[in-house]
Amino acid sequence: MMKENKIIVFQDKKIRRIWHKEEWWFSIIDIIDALDASTRPRKYWSDLKKKLNEEGFGVSDYIGQLKLNAEDGRLRETDCVNTKSAFRIIQSIPSKKAEPFKRWLAQVGHERVQEIENPELAQNRVKEYYELKRYPKDWIDKRLRGIAIRQELTDVLKNQRFLGPQKCESIF
Structure with missing residues (x-):
């Protein structure tokens, strides 16, 4: 099934995504830009990658370099993650903007455990x-x-x- 690559908007920030391997993959830089007050999301991602690797996340196993439209209109390889990995990365962002996502993830996790029981x-x-x-x-x-x-x-x-x-x- 062909899915159209779309930009989604979160709190006035654009998050690029692409349909890859039968699921949506999202630009990590865009997620960080939307959830962190940093003016340098690429630098923040570089530092976060190191932190995640130290925690045992193994970033290279979960990200893919996919071609997305850049601001200049050209396709550029961009670090992307699927939804599951995006949620894991969001959990590692210490930001007030990320807090609603973290609460939502906790709620969904709680509901899932209840459903198992x-x-x-x-x-x-x-x-x-x-x-x-x-x-x-x-x-x-x-x-x-x-x-x-x-x-x-x-x-x-x-x-x-x-x-x-x-x-x-x-x-x-």
């Missing part, structure tokens, strides 16, 4: 998200039933050994 919470949360997106109630009910039926069928096929786990996931 009580899977029914996950289904309720999915329903809430669809309601927030203003999907019709009958559509939501059909969607949730469809998910449940598909999961039951997958379980039956796995238990009957008709399909291995990898093939089971690929048919749905």
Whole structure:
């Protein structure tokens, strides 16, 4: 599926992104510029890379140099990260602007742990998200039933050994 590369805006700061390996990758420099008061985001990123490596993050394993449009209109290789790695980097930025993200990450992590302990919470949360997106109630009910039926069928096929786990996931 072809995704259009778009610039997203956070607090009046542009964050460049590109669709790569079936997910969005974001410019690290742009993230730092949006979340830190530093006037030199490239220098800040250089220092942060050293800090992250010292913490054992292994930055080179998680970043990719991808070509993004620069201010001069040319494509330039830029350090980029996927969403998961962006969240990890944001956690390392000691800034008041980064604090709302950190609180949100803590909340999402807390909710995920609750859902692991009580899977029914996950289904309720999915329903809430669809309601927030203003999907019709009958559509939501059909969607949730469809998910449940598909999961039951997958379980039956796995238990009957008709399909291995990898093939089971690929048919749905």
